Amino acid sequence: MSAAAQRVAAAAMHAGTSGPDPAPLDASSIRVEFPILWQSVHGKPLVYLDNAATTQKPACVLDAVDAYYRCDNANVHRAVHTLSERATVAFEQARAQVARFVGARDSSEIVFTRGATEALNLVASSYGDMVLRESDEVVLTEMEHHSNIVPWQMACARTGATLRVVPIDDRGELDIEAFGNLLGPRTRIVAVTHVSNALGTVNPVAELVAMAHAAGAKVVVDGAQALPHASVDVAALDCDFYAFSGHKVYAPMGVGALYAKRELLDAMPPWQGGGDMILSVTFEKTLYNVPPYKFEAGTPDVGGAVGLGAALAWLESLGIERVAAHENDLMAYAQQALLGVAGLRVVGTAARKAGVHSFMLEGIHPHDVGTILDHQGVAIRTGHHCAQPVMQHFGIAATARASFAVYNTREDVDRLVDGLHEVKEVFG
Amino acid sequence: MTSDLRDLYQELILDHGRHPRNSGKLAAATHHADGYNPLCGDKITLYLDVDGGKVRSASFEGQGCAISQASASLMTEGIKGKTVAEVLALFRKLTATVTGRDDDAALESSVELGKLAVFEGVRQYPMRVKCATLAWHTLRNALEGKDVEVAVTE
Numbered sequence: 001m002s003a004a005a006q007r008v009a010a011a012a013m014h015a016g017t018s019g020p021d022p023a024p025l026d027a028s029s030i031r032v033e034f035p036i037l038w039q040s041v042h043g044k045p046l047v048y049l050d051n052a053a054t055t056q057k058p059a060c061v062l063d064a065v066d067a068y069y070r071c072d073n074a075n076v077h078r079a080v081h082t083l084s085e086r087a088t089v090a091f092e093q094a095r096a097q098v099a100r101f102v103g104a105r106d107s108s109e110i111v112f113t114r115g116a117t118e119a120l121n122l123v124a125s126s127y128g129d130m131v132l133r134e135s136d137e138v139v140l141t142e143m144e145h146h147s148n149i150v151p152w153q154m155a156c157a158r159t160g161a162t163l164r165v166v167p168i169d170d171r172g173e174l175d176i177e178a179f180g181n182l183l184g185p186r187t188r189i190v191a192v193t194h195v196s197n198a199l200g201t202v203n204p205v206a207e208l209v210a211m212a213h214a215a216g217a218k219v220v221v222d223g224a225q226a227l228p229h230a231s232v233d234v235a236a237l238d239c240d241f242y243a244f245s246g247h248k249v250y251a252p253m254g255v256g257a258l259y260a261k262r263e264l265l266d267a268m269p270p271w272q273g274g275g276d277m278i279l280s281v282t283f284e285k286t287l288y289n290v291p292p293y294k295f296e297a298g299t300p301d302v303g304g305a306v307g308l309g310a311a312l313a314w315l316e317s318l319g320i321e322r323v324a325a326h327e328n329d330l331m332a333y334a335q336q337a338l339l340g341v342a343g344l345r346v347v348g349t350a351a352r353k354a355g356v357h358s359f360m361l362e363g364i365h366p367h368d369v370g371t372i373l374d375h376q377g378v379a380i381r382t383g384h385h386c387a388q389p390v391m392q393h394f395g396i397a398a399t400a401r402a403s404f405a406v407y408n409t410r411e412d413v414d415r416l417v418d419g420l421h422e423v424k425e426v427f428g
Numbered sequence: 429m430t431s432d433l434r435d436l437y438q439e440l441i442l443d444h445g446r447h448p449r450n451s452g453k454l455a456a457a458t459h460h461a462d463g464y465n466p467l468c469g470d471k472i473t474l475y476l477d478v479d480g481g482k483v484r485s486a487s488f489e490g491q492g493c494a495i496s497q498a499s500a501s502l503m504t505e506g507i508k509g510k511t512v513a514e515v516l517a518l519f520r521k522l523t524a525t526v527t528g529r530d531d532d533a534a535l536e537s538s539v540e541l542g543k544l545a546v547f548e549g550v551r552q553y554p555m556r557v558k559c560a561t562l563a564w565h566t567l568r569n570a571l572e573g574k575d576v577e578v579a580v581t582e
Contacts (some may be wrong), residue, residue, distance in 0.1 A: 101530060324488070356466070363446075364494075365492060365493035366468075366493075367492075367493035367495075367556070367559065368437075368466050368493050368494045371433075371436065371553065371555075371556060372433065372437075375432075375433045383467060383468050383469065384468075384469050388469075391469070395490060397468070397469030397470070397471070397492075398468055398469050426433070426437055426442075427442065427446075427494070
């Protein structure tokens with residue numbers, strides 16, 4: 001058994017009786033668990049700092065997916081044979097793992113989706129179409145990812161509702177007073193990101209939820225950038241919906257989940273039709289299944305769900321508080337190091353940030369920065385980060401973005417800074 | 429700097445990226461078109477003064493990376509005085525060269541790349557090819573009268 005598997009098994013055995021190891025994380029030993037990071041790019045050991053786009057996968061997640069397909073693969077919730085039973089158990093165990101990880105009261109509050117985008121589209125289509133009427137309002141923020149903007153524009157176009165946008169300030173923080181002023185009797189839905197993918201801003205979601213609820217609105221949280229970095233408790237946040245992607249939290253691409261309060265899922269109409277989401281079908285009348293299955297038409301990505309369950313168990317075994325502490329240390333170290341580069345400006349300077357530093361180098365376009373860093377073996381993201389309204393706010397077309405994960409080290413930050421000096425030399 | 433990186437960021441490209449030639453609006457423009465690269469947000473508006481089947485003058489406004497700015501700058505220099513047919517042949521040769529597309533007719537055409545050969549190194553950087561071709565796709569749209577269509581390098 002690998003070290004990671006032993007740790008996961010130990011953590012599972014001791015769950016509830018003893019907390020995770022309180023010692024600080026040793027990121028360099030965690031890095032070893034990620035086979036993809038063992039390679040060189042352009043002759044230099046890979047430094048992967050594009051984690052807000054997608055994280056790499058630890059061996060235990062790859063093994064779990066592989067073992068599922070080698071040993072247990074069958075369709076779920078259908079046949080009576082042994083493999084189908086094993087696949088169904090594995091799928092539902094993954095759902096229970098997700099529910100536990102985000103603090104849901106019950107597994108039935110977790111709907112598997114292709115990712116955060118599909119989860120947000122599900123809410124906008126099903127819940128949005130159910131409650132929105134002409135002259136109703138959907139409130140979202142200037143820092144949303146396109147995936148938490150476009151589904152609402154589409155819902156507004158279908159229903160005649162109106163979008164209202166909460167502005168951000170020049171530090172990249174939400175204008176809470178403006179948010180309060182936008183809330184009113186017509187507000188039906190508030191859609192807000194937990195952590196900004198372009199700026200790293202951590203929003204005070206619990207406070208926003210309380211304000212929205214006082215105005216009678218439901219709150220949809222895009223948690224794609226939050227879940228990898230901090231302990232998330234949907235019950236404590238009291239949000240109505242929470243969407244996230246597996247691939248940003250060390251799980252495979254193609255799977256994610258929507259948390260929704262059970263009473264909302266009960267009231268919402270199905271979104272997509274097909275197998276698994278029905279109880280009975282005749283040409284006269286179809287009876288829908290109960291949540292979460294009502295929202296899971298067709299064969300799901302069972303292997304992906306198994307990988308997601310394994311990834312969350314792995315994170316739990318590390319201790320999400322230790323992960324957060326390590327990443328906070330890295331963020332602070334990176335901020336200091338970046339500010340030491342002459343001509344570098346950090347875009348997004350909120351008091352609370354997670355995972356992301358966006359920046360500009362004076363006189364050098366982010367794409368050129370990205371290509372030259374790649375030549376140093378350092379992978380970062382450059383562009384608008386699917387958050388064009390954020391770019392418009394700051395009057396820029398693109399930023400360079402370094403984003404961190406649990407396997408990143410201070411040495412990775414040093415390599416980034418060395419690379420930036422090389423960029424400046426090329427353009428000097 | 430490693431040599432293959434120098435293939436991309438040649439001095440000529442860095443110079444034109446820093447100091448684009450023919451920058452600004454062209455008062456006497458007979459043709460114009462907009463280009464946009466949604467991947468990186470590069471934008472260009474191209475202006476042409478075409479008279480008697482010849483490009484008399486060309487200029488551009490825009491923002492973007494060093495490659496895209498240098499490409500627009502060197503393109504506007506390179507097409508001045510050429511006939512529309514020569515410019516379109518140059519378009520085919522340049523785009524075939526930087527994309528590595530199997531287009532023998534274009535690659536063997538007698539039209540000379542001249543200074544534009546500096547973009548040959550872009551072929552080694554598939555993610556950057558669109559930076560080099562945006563201005564050229566915008567040029568073709570302008571010449572073909574597709575000024576209502578935004579060129580997107582596809």
